[in-house]
Amino acid sequence: MAISSNTARPLPVTPTALKAAVAAANFQEQEQLVTVTRMSDKAARRAKFEEAWAKIRDELVEHIEGEGFPPEAVKWYKDNLEYNVPGGKLNRGMSVVDTVEIIQGRTLTEQEYFRAALLGWCIELLQAFFLVSDDMMDSSITRRGQPCWYRLPKVGFLAINDSFMLEGAIYHLIRKHFRQEPYYADLLDVFHETTYQTEYGQLVDLITAPEDQVDLTKFSLDRHRLIVIYKTAFYSFYLPVACAMLMSGVPYPTENPPKFSLKGTALVPTDGSAPSTTTSLPPTTDPYTLALSILIPLGEYFQVQDDWLDYSATPEVLGKIGTDIVDNKCSWVVNTALLITSPTSTSTASTTSTAGSGAKNPFNPNTTPERLNELRKVLEDNYGRKSAEHEARVKEVYEELNIRGAYEKYEETVVGILKERIGSVEESEGGLKREVFESFLGKIYKRSK
Numbered sequence: 214m215a216i217s218s219n220t221a222r223p224l225p226v227t228p229t230a231l232k233a234a235v236a237a238a239n240f241q242e243q244e245q246l247v248t249v250t251r252m253s254d255k256a257a258r259r260a261k262f263e264e265a266w267a268k269i270r271d272e273l274v275e276h277i278e279g280e281g282f283p284p285e286a287v288k289w290y291k292d293n294l295e296y297n298v299p300g301g302k303l304n305r306g307m308s309v310v311d312t313v314e315i316i317q318g319r320t321l322t323e324q325e326y327f328r329a330a331l332l333g334w335c336i337e338l339l340q341a342f343f344l345v346s347d348d349m350m351d352s353s354i355t356r357r358g359q360p361c362w363y364r365l366p367k368v369g370f371l372a373i374n375d376s377f378m379l380e381g382a383i384y385h386l387i388r389k390h391f392r393q394e395p396y397y398a399d400l401l402d403v404f405h406e407t408t409y410q411t412e413y414g415q416l417v418d419l420i421t422a423p424e425d426q427v428d429l430t431k432f433s434l435d436r437h438r439l440i441v442i443y444k445t446a447f448y449s450f451y452l453p454v455a456c457a458m459l460m461s462g463v464p465y466p467t468e469n470p471p472k473f474s475l476k477g478t479a480l481v482p483t484d485g486s487a488p489s490t491t492t493s494l495p496p497t498t499d500p501y502t503l504a505l506s507i508l509i510p511l512g513e514y515f516q517v518q519d520d521w522l523d524y525s526a527t528p529e530v531l532g533k534i535g536t537d538i539v540d541n542k543c544s545w546v547v548n549t550a551l552l553i554t555s556p557t558s559t560s561t562a563s564t565t566s567t568a569g570s571g572a573k574n575p576f577n578p579n580t581t582p583e584r585l586n587e588l589r590k591v592l593e594d595n596y597g598r599k600s601a602e603h604e605a606r607v608k609e610v611y612e613e614l615n616i617r618g619a620y621e622k623y624e625e626t627v628v629g630i631l632k633e634r635i636g637s638v639e640e641s642e643g644g645l646k647r648e649v650f651e652s653f654l655g656k657i658y659k660r661s662k
């Protein structure tokens with residue numbers, strides 16, 4: 214067949230070109246192999262962690278069998294454990310194992326692995342306790358792609374007691390496996406305190422943003438920060454590391470237990486002012502307080518990300534449909550929009566924070582004070598309303614205010630400070646390692662879901 218003058222002719226293959234093509238193909242194959250290896254490593258780690266759960270679950274079930282409970286009660290308890298505990302991302306629990314390995318600087322023995330995994334599964338039990346009860350309080354429909362436990366026809370309000378049994382399993386396991394350890398009381402203290410802190414956060418969340426009573430005057434970035442630190446950061450970020458430190462023999466400051474104060478610790482101010490130039494770690498010789506000063510801001514950043522992704526990510530990427538707007542959530546996104554459009558704000562705009570309508574919106578200087586007032590009214594009239602039309606109007610406000618720009622600036626500022634703090638951690642043998650915090654930050658930085 215004749216080749217027309219407009220058809221591209223194949224170039225002659227020279228030895229150099231052939232060599233380059235082979236090298237490129239080999240590189241691509243190696244890259245794919247590395248990706249597959251990373252995925253398989255992660256899958257293998259999860260599989261091993263889940264193997265530990267099978268042993269722990271059987272141990273819990275055998276315990277109540279040994280106490281003489283009737284077969285139907287034993288089956289109910291086993292169903293409760295299987296339905297509610299495994300199945301999530303398991304990041305909290307697996308972080309205990311990862312952190313112990315980093316601190317020890319070596320691969321764990323089988324016994325060490327099981328004990329670390331057991332503490333990890335205790336955190337997953339705590340998570341299950343929170344979720345079963347939270348779903349009832351929120352009247353949720355599904356959880357992890359299946360009906361919420363309380364919505365199963367046979368369960369209903371029995372889920373209240375089931376949530377208590379999930380929490381109770383934690384202390385049975387810790388007593389059985391760690392009672393003889395010198396840090397046993399400290400381990401109990403960390404779990405009890407973290408549970409109490411999470412319940413503080415849940416209380417404030419529930420009274421601030423009930424789904425059927427929209428009152429944006431209760432919202433603020435200060436209130437949002439309190440909720441996410443107490444409801445999420447303590448148990449999701451600090452607790453796994455504290456468990457790993459205790460198991461690794463890092464001394465716990467019993468006389469002056471570690472504390473984290475909300476006052477003066479925001480990496481990005483919540484009132485629209487310029488951020489503090491002080492970003493260094495607090496002066497302390499206590500490794501637990503040092504861990505708090507990095508992990509709690511990390512947990513706050515994680516939740517701000519969640520709020521941002523609920524609004525900005527597509528359902529295909531996020532894996533679910535974002536509902537924060539229609540559910541009247543006290544989200545970072547709406548609170549940032551409220552701060553920018555606040556009629557009472559007198560803060561001065563900066564390049565690293567949001568600002569009220571008393572100053573120009575640094576993320577869209579074209580929005581005049583008059584327009585900001587109009588956008589505030591749109592938020593008040595549409596946020597938390599159960600319709601796609603109201604939701605779309607709120608999203609239009611976010612776009613006009615350029616909340617995306619505010620989030621990008623927030624992320625840049627927070628991650629920069631966290632990297633500086635992590636870099637200044639003084640390492641010691643058998644003590645805290647910078648890699649612990651780098652691992653947490655690496656898992657969440659620039660995540661898309």
